[in-house]
Amino acid sequence: MVDNVVIVGGGTAGWMTASYLKAAFADRISVTLVESGKIGTIGVGEATFSDIRHFFEFLDLREEDWMPACNATYKLAVRFQDWRRPGHHFYHPFEQMRSVKGFPLTDWWLQSGPTDRFDKDCFVMASLCDAGRSPRYLNGSLLEQDFVEGAEEPVGLTMSEHQGKTQFPYAYHFEAALLAKYLTGYSTDRGVRHIVDEVEDVRLDERGWIDHVLTKEHGELHGDLFIDCTGFRGMLLNKALEVPFVSYQDTLPNDSAVALQVPLDMKKVGIRPCTTATTRDAGWIWTIPLFGRIGTGYVYAKDYCTPEEAERTLREFVGPEAAEVEANHIRMRIGRSAQSWKNNCVGIGLTSGFVEPLESTGIFFIHHAIEQLVKHFPAADWRPELRDAYNSAVAHVMDGVREFLVVHYLGAGRDDTQYWKDTKTREVPDALAERIERWKVQLPDSENVFPYYHGLPPYSYMCILLGTGAIPLRPSPALSLTDETAAQKEFAAIRDKARHLVDTLPSQYEYFAAMRGA
Ligand SMILES: Cc1cc2nc3c(=O)[nH]c(=O)nc-3n(C[C@H](O)[C@H](O)[C@H](O)COP(=O)(O)OP(=O)(O)OC[C@H]3O[C@@H](n4cnc5c(N)ncnc54)[C@H](O)[C@@H]3O)c2cc1C
Numbered sequence: 001m002v003d004n005v006v007i008v009g010g011g012t013a014g015w016m017t018a019s020y021l022k023a024a025f026a027d028r029i030s031v032t033l034v035e036s037g038k039i040g041t042i043g044v045g046e047a048t049f050s051d052i053r054h055f056f057e058f059l060d061l062r063e064e065d066w067m068p069a070c071n072a073t074y075k076l077a078v079r080f081q082d083w084r085r086p087g088h089h090f091y092h093p094f095e096q097m098r099s100v101k102g103f104p105l106t107d108w109w110l111q112s113g114p115t116d117r118f119d120k121d122c123f124v125m126a127s128l129c130d131a132g133r134s135p136r137y138l139n140g141s142l143l144e145q146d147f148v149e150g151a152e153e154p155v156g157l158t159m160s161e162h163q164g165k166t167q168f169p170y171a172y173h174f175e176a177a178l179l180a181k182y183l184t185g186y187s188t189d190r191g192v193r194h195i196v197d198e199v200e201d202v203r204l205d206e207r208g209w210i211d212h213v214l215t216k217e218h219g220e221l222h223g224d225l226f227i228d229c230t231g232f233r234g235m236l237l238n239k240a241l242e243v244p245f246v247s248y249q250d251t252l253p254n255d256s257a258v259a260l261q262v263p264l265d266m267k268k269v270g271i272r273p274c275t276t277a278t279t280r281d282a283g284w285i286w287t288i289p290l291f292g293r294i295g296t297g298y299v300y301a302k303d304y305c306t307p308e309e310a311e312r313t314l315r316e317f318v319g320p321e322a323a324e325v326e327a328n329h330i331r332m333r334i335g336r337s338a339q340s341w342k343n344n345c346v347g348i349g350l351t352s353g354f355v356e357p358l359e360s361t362g363i364f365f366i367h368h369a370i371e372q373l374v375k376h377f378p379a380a381d382w383r384p385e386l387r388d389a390y391n392s393a394v395a396h397v398m399d400g401v402r403e404f405l406v407v408h409y410l411g412a413g414r415d416d417t418q419y420w421k422d423t424k425t426r427e428v429p430d431a432l433a434e435r436i437e438r439w440k441v442q443l444p445d446s447e448n449v450f451p452y453y454h455g456l457p458p459y460s461y462m463c464i465l466l467g468t469g470a471i472p473l474r475p476s477p478a479l480s481l482t483d484e485t486a487a488q489k490e491f492a493a494i495r496d497k498a499r500h501l502v503d504t505l506p507s508q509y510e511y512f513a514a515m516r517g518a
């Protein structure tokens with residue numbers, strides 16, 4: 001039996017893994033988590049996918065409990081600011097694409113859209129974001145949308161099994177360090193042994209499998225399965241087991257970030273219900289609104305910008321509120337481990353892989369990896385088929401997200417600096433180049449996007465192509481031969497619904513102030 005798990009690392013990956021394994025297997029396994037008290041975590045404000053709700057549901061945690069503890073807020077979309085041209089914005093929302101007569105509404109929009117805002121014409125969420133609304137009423141009920149809360153949803157499905165069935169209307173922003181602390185309590189209450197100590201060495205047996213890790217003050221920690229959550233270090237998987245790292249740098253050159261945590265009076269400034277990604281000369285700036293502060297950071301490529309310039313740019317962007325705040329400079333390892341599972345070691349989190357946080361995929365990668373680990377959990381015979389299936393699921397997710405991110409840069413209308421000019425001439429993987437040619441005459445659908453599960457539905461690609469604007473698109477020829485009355489009715493229904501929701505929903509600030517009894 002494989003029932004003794006040792007996790008090294010206590011960042012988001014380590015604690016999400018510990019708590020999920022306990023929720024899945026309870027006392028049938030023993031879990032030890034060792035984390036350094038000296039080596040810090042990558043604790044920037046985090047934005048997520050809406051699928052993360054399945055993680056909290058699996059742990060039986062309710063929003064009222066964990067959200068205030070993590071200064072969490074709702075995220076209805078990513079807002080892309082200045083990607084097409086200065087002053088322009090569009091949203092990538094959590095909202096299913098409607099279809100009319102078998103064609104997505106965006107296709108109808110290309111044919112005869114009522115305005116030049118595809119996002120407002122095709123999705124209700126864009127108006128709610130512009131108006132700063134909460135997706136819940138003050139009594140806690142969810143806005144009326146295609147997702148019906150309380151309706152029977154299949155339980156125990158993985159994210160890939162859920163995809164395409166329903167679209168939950170929001171994700172979360174939260175403070176990563178606070179979530180790790182919250183999950184520490186959850187895990188230790190359920191029997192996870194927590195050790196604060198440095199792992200100084202990883203000892204292999206004669207087969208090259210991990211026998212134990214050696215800590216500074218707690219001696220040897222033995223286990224059957226070792227989970228490497230040591231972040232970009234990859235101390236077990238990459239260093240001890242020598243799994244090589246496959247870089248994505250040739251297609252995604254951003255390798256650096258500088259971050260600030262800026263306290264703000266949210267009552268005065270409000271809480272935008274979206275993550276914002278605003279372009280700058282050598283990259284883009286994220287803004288993640290939390291309750292009480294914003295997390296913000298400039299993601300850039302060091303070939304185009306020095307850390308000093310990047311920090312100056314970020315401080316100018318934030319304004320005087322950032323004057324006293326210390327900047328955190330981060331080097332990012334972009335790409336994935338060639339295998340995330342080798343022998344008796346599985347890397348989860350930054351050890352396994354990472355792409356820049358443009359679509360907030362880091363925690364999604366972790367959640368996906370944990371679900372897959374439970375699904376492919378080994379027995380004493382360590383059947384290699386389970387490992388191989390796990391490795392290809394994890395690799396596909398990251399390779400697919402990589403493609404999706406490349407589309408943002410190829411599509412961006414912005415081309416006024418060397419950095420943005422180069423985004424148009426960089427080599428594109430053959431398969432993606434072919435897909436783009438196809439999307440120019442037929443919008444993305446399930447048959448013509450990256451062919452393996454990677455978390456993003458085809459409508460996500462439509463949003464980025466329609467919003468960024470540099471790749472020419474045209475409607476399906478069939479639409480010019482089809483009566484458009486039903487499509488125009490759908491556009492009108494979206495307008496009416498958006499107006500009603502903007503008029504009746506509270507602001508994000510009002511909602512969270514009420515939740516906290518403020
Ligand atoms: C700039 C930036 C912005 C990001 N934004 C987002 C976002 O908006 N949304 C999102 O989903 N993801 C985001 N991510 C990704 C996200 O931060 C990570 O996926 C997540 O924090 C997981 O990190 P981790 O736990 O793998 O590693 P880390 O946070 O680096 O934790 C590593 C842990 O290993 C421990 N450790 C290391 N060496 C040893 C040792 N020798 N002995 C004992 N312990 C050791 C450390 O003490 C620490 O506890 C972002 C990442 C970066 C870099």
Ligand SMILES: N[C@H](Cc1c[nH]c2cc(Cl)ccc12)C(=O)O
Nearest residue numbers: 049050051077078092093094455
């Ligand atoms: N798995 C999906 C992925 C998804 C659907 N719509 C969006 C919008 C944004 Cl901003 C990110 C991811 C997705 C989910 O999280 O629901």
